Amino acid sequence: MPIETIVTLDDMKEHLALTGDQQDDDMLIQLKLDAAQSLIERMLGYGLIAQFEVAHAVPPDLREAVMQLAAWWYENREAVMERGAPLPFGVAEIIDAHRDRSF
Numbered sequence: 001m002p003i004e005t006i007v008t009l010d011d012m013k014e015h016l017a018l019t020g021d022q023q024d025d026d027m028l029i030q031l032k033l034d035a036a037q038s039l040i041e042r043m044l045g046y047g048l049i050a051q052f053e054v055a056h057a058v059p060p061d062l063r064e065a066v067m068q069l070a071a072w073w074y075e076n077r078e079a080v081m082e083r084g085a086p087l088p089f090g091v092a093e094i095i096d097a098h099r100d101r102s103f
Contacts, residue, residue, distance in 0.1 A: 036069035065094040
């Protein structure tokens with residue numbers, strides 16, 4: 001079942017600044033977008049839509065983290081780093097700032 005994404009495909013394509021030959025990558029871009037949001041939600045410990053009720057209420061920095069991670073995966077589809085490499089610059093810090101630390 002597809003997740004309700006907080007970033008639209010059109011927003012993601014604009015973020016990627018795609019060239020003409022990349023405009024047909026919609027399915028691949030959507031898969032990266034879904035995967036990025038899913039990982040960030042697991043790292044946060046909550047669903048973004050569930051937490052903020054609607055997509056447009058999700059804080060801009062969390063939307064940015066989803067786009068940065070999806071862009072990283074889209075642009076680096078080959079294994080270019082060692083296993084366990086850190087997330088792209090800034091993504092971990094954004095996630096950490098929004099982590100629910102109540103127990």
